[in-house]
Amino acid sequence: MNKNTDITKVFADAPAGEPERQLYFIEQAKNVLEDIEREAGRKLTYDVVTFGCQMNARDSEKLSGILDKMGFEQTDSEDADYVIYNTCTVRENANNKVYGRLGGLGNSKKKNPLKMIALCGCMMQEENVVTKLRESYRFVDLVFGTHNIFKFPELTYRVLSGEDDMIIDIWEGTQEIVEELPVNRKFAFKSGVNIMFGCDNFCTYCIVPYVRGRERSRKPADILHEIETMAKDGVKEVMLLGQNVNSYGKGLDEKITFAELLREVEKIEGIERIRFMTSHPKDLSDELIEVMASSDKICRHMHLPLQSGSDEILKRMNRHYTKERYLSLVAKLREKMPDIAITTDIIVGFPGETEEDFEETIDVVEKARFDSAFTFIYSKRTGTPAASMDPGADEATVKKRFDKLLKQVQMIAAEQAATHTGEVVKVLAEQRNEHDDSLITGRMSNNSTVHFKGDVSCIGSIVDVHLDECKGFYYYGTMV
Ligand code: 5AD
Numbered sequence: 431m432n433k434n435t436d437i438t439k440v441f442a443d444a445p446a447g448e449p450e451r452q453l454y455f456i457e458q459a460k461n462v463l464e465d466i467e468r469e470a471g472r473k474l475t476y477d478v479v480t481f482g483c484q485m486n487a488r489d490s491e492k493l494s495g496i497l498d499k500m501g502f503e504q505t506d507s508e509d510a511d512y513v514i515y516n517t518c519t520v521r522e523n524a525n526n527k528v529y530g531r532l533g534g535l536g537n538s539k540k541k542n543p544l545k546m547i548a549l550c551g552c553m554m555q556e557e558n559v560v561t562k563l564r565e566s567y568r569f570v571d572l573v574f575g576t577h578n579i580f581k582f583p584e585l586t587y588r589v590l591s592g593e594d595d596m597i598i599d600i601w602e603g604t605q606e607i608v609e610e611l612p613v614n615r616k617f618a619f620k621s622g623v624n625i626m627f628g629c630d631n632f633c634t635y636c637i638v639p640y641v642r643g644r645e646r647s648r649k650p651a652d653i654l655h656e657i658e659t660m661a662k663d664g665v666k667e668v669m670l671l672g673q674n675v676n677s678y679g680k681g682l683d684e685k686i687t688f689a690e691l692l693r694e695v696e697k698i699e700g701i702e703r704i705r706f707m708t709s710h711p712k713d714l715s716d717e718l719i720e721v722m723a724s725s726d727k728i729c730r731h732m733h734l735p736l737q738s739g740s741d742e743i744l745k746r747m748n749r750h751y752t753k754e755r756y757l758s759l760v761a762k763l764r765e766k767m768p769d770i771a772i773t774t775d776i777i778v779g780f781p782g783e784t785e786e787d788f789e790e791t792i793d794v795v796e797k798a799r800f801d802s803a804f805t806f807i808y809s810k811r812t813g814t815p816a817a818s819m820d821p822g823a824d825e826a827t828v829k830k831r832f833d834k835l836l837k838q839v840q841m842i843a844a845e846q847a848a849t850h851t852g853e854v855v856k857v858l859a860e861q862r863n864e865h866d867d868s869l870i871t872g873r874m875s876n877n878s879t880v881h882f883k884g885d886v887s888c889i890g891s892i893v894d895v896h897l898d899e900c901k902g903f904y905y906y907g908t909m910v
């Protein structure tokens with residue numbers, strides 16, 4: 431049998447249903463990989479490079495779980511035989527970064543005839559990106575999007591089988607959620623868990639609803655089953671992931687709110703900490719605040735993107751809340767949980783933002799006293815409603831506002847953090863410190879980072895740490 435009839439037969443025999451089909455292709459890819467390795471006289475390696483958010487980080491764990499099952503060896507070098515870029519496209523410079531790094535990958539492919547390059551993630555859902563790759567980056571082997579990430583085994587099988595042309599498989603959207611494929615967790619003791627995919631909010635600056643599609647919630651039973659399995663496997667902390675977790679449950683046959691889901695997750699034995707991301711202020715319910723406040727497991731951290739403090743800008747961003755409503759949520763959270771950390775995202779220079787609008791944002795920063803904030807300069811994303819709005823302020827003005835905001839945010843964050851100095855807090859020991867071998871780095875319930883003297887044997891445990899010194903956005907501490 432020649433190679434082509436072989437491949438035809440493999441496809442003819444493939445099951446139609448999922449996940450069986452992909453599990454089948456993992457086995458097929460394993461066989462082909464073994465042949466390639468035998469011929470090469472060595473193991474083949476892979477590297478999954480993640481850009482962007484927690485969702486992508488979780489998707490990368492899925493890609494890497496599949497590659498492990500196929501028999502590839504994991505490395506963290508882009509010299510690997512199979513390099514996968516899991517891309518982000520929230521801001522324009524994210525795309526530029528990928529194009530820049532792709533050039534280097536193309537060069538290394540010239541030196542390694544076995545090299546394979548795959549691109550996936552949000553950026554691939556943009557038509558102009560795929561056109562550009564087709565025209566100028568012919569050396570890429572595989573391009574797939576956010577809706578069919580579960581098809582990675584089948585697509586990788588095709589790459590391994592030596593298909594010559596760039597394989598491009600981008601879907602416009604899907605309601606399908608494929609469960610039960612292998613996952614390789616980065617940490618043994620903590621993990622992200624997708625509870626929903628996509629976003630229906632259409633904030634006017636944001637490309638996510640276009641590249642991640644309509645909101646779909648996973649069934650509670652599937653989520654709980656996954657977390658139970660993780661807990662049995664030693665996971666102590668889970669981070670429930672969705673673009674807007676507060677609207678969890680929409681569209682499911684079973685009626686369930688996010689707060690109710692949290693209550694169920696809490697009951698799972700072995701899970702000691704629960705986090706979630708991201709909350710939209712328009713959907714943050716009193717029920718959720720109550721559930722958080724009465725829980726020992728739900729972490730004292732709320733990431734609540736503000737985006738702007740100006741009612742006018744919020745309206746044009748399609749955010750569906752006002753400055754007043756936002757501040758009242760912050761007040762309620764701090765009243766019910768005095769030790770909570772509230773963090774946020776802020777965009778500066780949205781089309782038409784005036785000095786007065788910007789001052790409203792500064793005012794919220796001062797009143798809300800964020801424990802940390804990600805600040806961004808507005809980036810125009812083609813296809814979003816804001817892209818066709820009048821730009822307003824010039825670049826230099828926006829940069830000046832951005833610098834002022836950043837300074838303010840950092841000053842307040844440092845003051846907020848300093849208030850905990852001297853306390854003894856619970857810390858999940860996560861890893862050896864990257865710069866100092868004698869230190870362990872861990873996280874407090876409120877998501878702050880602590881470095882403390884300790885032995886690697888405590889990694890994965892929750893330990894008591896005295897916060898000796900605050901260094902702005904992290905602490906030095908001593909285990910007690
Ligand atoms: N420009 C700048 N920042 C953006 N974000 C989303 N879209 C844009 C954009 N076009 C920011 C928002 C969001 C975070 C993940 O990225 O603040 O909360």
Ligand code: SF4
Pocket residue numbers: 629630631632633636637638639673674710
């Ligand atoms: Fe983008 Fe708004 Fe959806 Fe967040 S809620 S992903 S900012 S559209």
